[in-house]
Each structure stands twice: as C-alpha cells, then as structure tokens.
Amino acid sequence: MVVVSKELLDYFKKSGARSVLDTIKSDLFSDRPAFLELKDKKDLVGVELGVQYGVNAANILQYLNIKKLYLVDIHDTAERREILKDFEHKIVYIIKSSTDAVTEIPDDLDFVYIDADHTEKAVYEDIENYFPKVREGGLVAGHDYNRSGTRAPINKFFDNNKRRVSTLKRDWWVIK
Numbered sequence: 001m002v003v004v005s006k007e008l009l010d011y012f013k014k015s016g017a018r019s020v021l022d023t024i025k026s027d028l029f030s031d032r033p034a035f036l037e038l039k040d041k042k043d044l045v046g047v048e049l050g051v052q053y054g055v056n057a058a059n060i061l062q063y064l065n066i067k068k069l070y071l072v073d074i075h076d077t078a079e080r081r082e083i084l085k086d087f088e089h090k091i092v093y094i095i096k097s098s099t100d101a102v103t104e105i106p107d108d109l110d111f112v113y114i115d116a117d118h119t120e121k122a123v124y125e126d127i128e129n130y131f132p133k134v135r136e137g138g139l140v141a142g143h144d145y146n147r148s149g150t151r152a153p154i155n156k157f158f159d160n161n162k163r164r165v166s167t168l169k170r171d172w173w174v175i176k
C-alpha cells in the first residue's frame with residue numbers, strides 16, 4: 001500500500017479527486033493485473049507512459065523488484081514528485097511526449113506500460129514505438145482496454161503481429 005503524507009491527502013481531498021484517493025488505497029496486482037506477469041522477477045527495468053500523479057508508478061515501485069523505472073509524461077507535477085520521493089534513486093523522469101521520449105529509452109526493457117494519450121492514433125504509435133524496446137519474453141501492457149478508442153489500435157497492432165492480447169479489468173497485455 002502506498003503511504004502518503006497527511007498534507008498530500010488533504011490536498012487531494014480539497015481538490016475533490018476521490019479517484020486519486022481510491023487509487024492510492026488499491027494494490028498493484030488487483031488494480032493492474034498485467035503486472036502479475038512480473039511478480040517475483042528481479043531487477044526489472046521498465047517504462048510507464050503517462051504517469052499523472054504517480055500513483056500507479058508508486059505501486060509498481062512498491063510491489064515489484066525494480067532496478068530502474070523510466071517515467072514519461074508531457075507534464076511534471078509537484079504531487080507526483082511528492083508521492084514518489086522515496087523511490088527517486090530508481091526513477092528517471094522524462095518530461096516529454098512519449099513519441100519524443102523514445103530515443104532516451106534503453107533497449108531490452110522488461111516491460112512497458114502504456115497509459116498516456118488515449119486517442120487511437122497515439123495508442124497505436126506508442127505500441128509501434130515501444131514494442132521494439134521490450135526484450136523477448138518481456139511485458140507490453142497498458143490501461144483502458146474497455147475504451148473502444150484504445151481497444152481498436154491494440155487489436156489492430158497485435159492482430160497484424162499475430163500476438164494474443166490478454167485482458168482483465170481495464171488492463172491489456174502481451175508477452176513478447
């Protein structure tokens with residue numbers, strides 16, 4: 001469970017962001033079941049595209065054995081830096097679009113989690129750009145498979161590449 005300061009909780013309460021509070025209370029594997037594929041693996045190197053407040057990133061850092069986590073988002077936020085401050089030594093922040101960030105990401109990643117721009121074109125491009133960055137046997141995953149705009153480009157890419165997409169709750173994933 002992610003532990004956050006009273007000040008930060010007060011901030012979220014005042015902002016009316018109930019969903020953020022709810023997410024903070026969740027645990028990674030029930031909220032984002034794609035990550036069950038990485039449970040018990042060691043020294044993982046991965047990327048999250050679309051970080052927002054850093055709640056999912058905090059869960060990834062707490063529940064998985066992470067060596068390095070690249071966090072890509074077009075916006076930087078003080079709340080994210082606060083939530084993730086205990087994990088700073090494992091994080092590389094890249095404040096750029098996912099398209100521009102790809103050249104700063106190493107090859108042979110253990111995972112990529114795609115949750116940035118949810119338009120059809122952007123989701124397709126994120127998969128197209130980051131799928132080659134993941135090692136054979138690694139995890140290519142993301143959020144919001146329940147949305148048709150997200151589901152369509154995921155199915156299109158993986159149908160073309162003859163890969164089976166797994167889904168549970170709003171997560172989708174492929175083992176490369």
Ligand SMILES: C[S@@+](CC[C@H](N)C(=O)[O-])C[C@H]1O[C@@H](n2cnc3c(N)ncnc32)[C@H](O)[C@@H]1O
Pocket residue numbers: 048049050051052053054055056057072073074075096097098099115116117118122
């Ligand atoms: C749904 S939120 C991410 C939530 C986060 N993954 C979580 O589960 O806690 C989407 C985020 O994507 C970011 N974003 C939108 N378009 C982007 C892009 N083209 N490249 C990188 N980040 C983007 C937004 O700034 C926002 O913070």
